[in-house]
Amino acid sequence: MSEPLGTVIAADESPSTSEFSFVVKGKGVLKGQYVQLRHGEGLLFGFVSEVFKANRYYERAESVADFERGPGISNQFPTDSWEYVIALVKVLGVFDGGRFQRAFMPPSPGAAVYGAEPDVLRSFLGFEENGLFLGSIEHHDVPARISMTRLLQKHLAILAMSGAGKSHLASVLLEELLSREQKDGRVAVVVVDIHGEYGGFAHDPVFGKKTTVIEGGDIAIPLKKVNPETMMEWLPHLSAPQRDVLRLALSGLRESKKDADGYSFKELIAAIDSADVSKDEVKRALKRSLSELKRHRFLSRKTENPKLLTQVRPGHLLILDFSPIDSLRKKQILVSLVARRLFLLRKKGKIPPFMLLIEEAHNFAREKAEESEAVSRAIIETIAREGRKFGASLCLISQRPVNLSTTALSQCNTHIILRVTNPNDLDHIQMSSEGIDARVAKSITGLKVGEAILVGEAVNYPVFISVRDRKSEKREKGAPLHRQAIEFEENAEKKAKNVEAFL
Ligand SMILES: Nc1ncnc2c1ncn2[C@@H]1O[C@H](COP(=O)(O)OP(=O)(O)OP(=O)(O)O)[C@@H](O)[C@H]1O
Ligand SMILES: [Mg+2]
Known part of the structure; x- marks a missing residue:
């Protein structure tokens, strides 16, 4: 000593x-x-x-x-x-x-x-020799290497106010997961990227080979693969008779087109029209509701993108870039779709154990949601409750933990908390994280950007860490504000000059 x-x-x-x-x-x-x-x-x-x-x-x-x-x-x-x-x-x-x-x-x-x-x-x-290297602990020369199983198996929540470093930490976590060797156990990673912040991985010399980015607008699922229950979850307002017609039409299609390689939306509508139901009113209302799904353009005849069965691979990253999608409802429907398929395929053992990382998780598993806003909540809560038995892990990221489903949050056995100053959020975090006493809660407001406290399953005691620097390139969509402003004015000047020249 x-x-x-x-x-x-x-x-x-x-x-x-x-x-x-x-x-x-x-x-x-x-x-x-x-x-x-x-x-x-x-x-x-x-x-x-x-x-x-x-x-x-x-x-x-x-x-x-x-x-x-x-x-x-x-x-x-x-x-x-x-x-x-x-x-x-x-x-x-x-x-x-x-x-x-x-x-x-x-x-x-x-x-x-x-x-x-x-x-x-x-x-x-409780650090591990070949654990995930997330950062260092203050005042000691000890890298924070966290056991992957302890961190992820019972789900992870990353909570903090805006700009505190959640996405940075998530990127560090992704780097670690992608760098693991087969002998250490590698999971597949799927990221719901709301702001297009993770695209840099695809251009990185090291991680690029292991990364696939799919634009949200290109996500598609063959109608044939959607079962009536899932579709009804997307359309929670359907009345009982409407549900009956939809069920009838879908199962009829399934039967009659058994040998076809798929069927289109048009064919679904035709099946509804010809359904053996006397009330046209019911059919009309159902078709109106379905037209919303049609508008979102993700139900296809044959196209499947991503092909989860082949694109979810150990040590690989699949990014679903939702940044081009404006409609929150569409995003929720897509999250519900992807999460459901992932969980199902995993339960059947057809894809490797995976981590599904969801940015802005409060929008997809909202605590007090209207029925129509809750489409993706049920499946997230299901994975939160049952996922660990099957190697289906969630990493929920949120700057509004108050709005995040308490069921989902309480099933996240590890919380990584970065800076939070809002007293409501702080109270909520303190209530939902075991191991945060008043002293620790007080220090959360004093954390600097990139500093975090880890509590729960992954460590034996709450521990403060400084999140390490990224190895991968950060490449955000959208230029910084000043650049955008300069470009705007330059373009306006150019246009004015062109007009002058023309006159
Ligand atoms: N550990 C760190 N080391 C160095 N820079 C960091 C660290 N953590 C965060 N940053 C920087 O701080 C800024 C904000 O981080 P980040 O985008 O991760 O925040 P966020 O919590 O995800 O914010 P938002 O809620 O807006 O998504 C970024 O420019 C990021 O590069
Ligand atoms: Mg972020």
């Missing part, structure tokens, strides 16, 4: 099994640092939760005021040499060589406190 950092002191109700203070030797202790000390048969581990400074020359306001009216205390007394630092430590547990357990006895006053050794700290926090 290196030089001790300081010595445990006896103070009011401390040392206890949950907290102790120590006087720091020199000045080398920082808030957030991990410390250890010999304790009974093992090592007691703790986390410096606060650092205080004291100096008895300055304890009495009256005498400070008095001296400062004159030449000042520091000019008359050796005040500097009386300053000392006290670190307050929150006890995390005891390591007895192989196991971590709770502390049943406090450390003794007078015990020497040391900085945590990297190896022990690694296993104490």
Whole structure:
């Protein structure tokens, strides 16, 4: 062990099994640092939760005021040499060589406190040698390498306010997943990219080979592959008679076109028209509702894009770029479509274990949604509840956790939280994340961009990390604001000149 950092002191109700203070030797202790000390048969581990400074020359306001009216205390007394630092430590547990357990006895006053050794700290926090390298922990030379299984199997939520670094962290996670070797276990990754932020992966010299980008507008599914239940989920307002007609028409088509390679929307409409139902009113209303789906142009006769069966591959990234799509409803329908097919194919073992990453997840699994807005919520909640048995993982990203389905959020066993300042969001996160106590919650508002706290299944204790830099190129759609403004004016000038020249 290196030089001790300081010595445990006896103070009011401390040392206890949950907290102790120590006087720091020199000045080398920082808030957030991990410390250890010999304790009974093992090592007691703790986390410096606060650092205080004291100096008895300055304890009495009256005498400070008095001296400062004159030449000042520091000019008359050796005040500097009386300053000392006290670190307050929150006890995390005891390591007895192989196991971590709770502390049943406090450390003794007078015990020497040391900085945590990297190896022990690694296993104490639950990091893994070949885990996903997401960043580093503050004040220690220990990379945050998180076990993939612990991070993803029971789902992950990345929560923070806008601009705090969620997408950056998600990109780092993708890089790690794409860099894994077969022997370590590789999952397939599907990203619902709302703003077209992940396209850079396709142009990257390393990751480009493993990336496929599909434009949202090109997503298509053969009508033949859509079962009546799914279609009814997309059209929640259908009345019972309308549902009957739709079911009748679809199953009739399925029967009569068994040998055809597909059927078109027109044929579906024709099947409805010829359905053996007396009320034309019902048929008309159903056709009106279906025309909305038609307008979204993703139901095809034969075309299937993406071909999930072949395009979802281990260690590969499939990006669904939703940035060209304006309609939220269309986006929800597509998420519902893709998530349903993924989960089904995975349950049948036809595609590898996968992670489905959804940006702006509150728009796709909204807590208080109107029926028509809830199309994709059911399947997201289903995967959240049942996915882990089948190797179907979710990574939900949201800047509005208050609006995110509590069912989905509570099934995300790991939360990575970056900066959040809105008190409502903070309360909600605190309620839905086990392991966030008032002290941790307070530090969430103080996080800087790129700093995160990890809580839950993936780590043994909540841990603060600085997210590492990206390796892949960041390539966002849309130029920065000033560029767009310059371009606009330049174009306007050009146009004016052209008009002048013409006249
Ligand atoms: N760990 C980091 N290191 C360096 N730069 C970072 C880090 N995290 C975020 N950034 C930068 O901060 C900016 C905002 O990050 P990002 O786009 O990831 O935020 P966000 O939380 O996804 O925001 P939004 O809610 O608007 O989608 C970006 O320019 C990004 O490159
Ligand atoms: Mg983002």
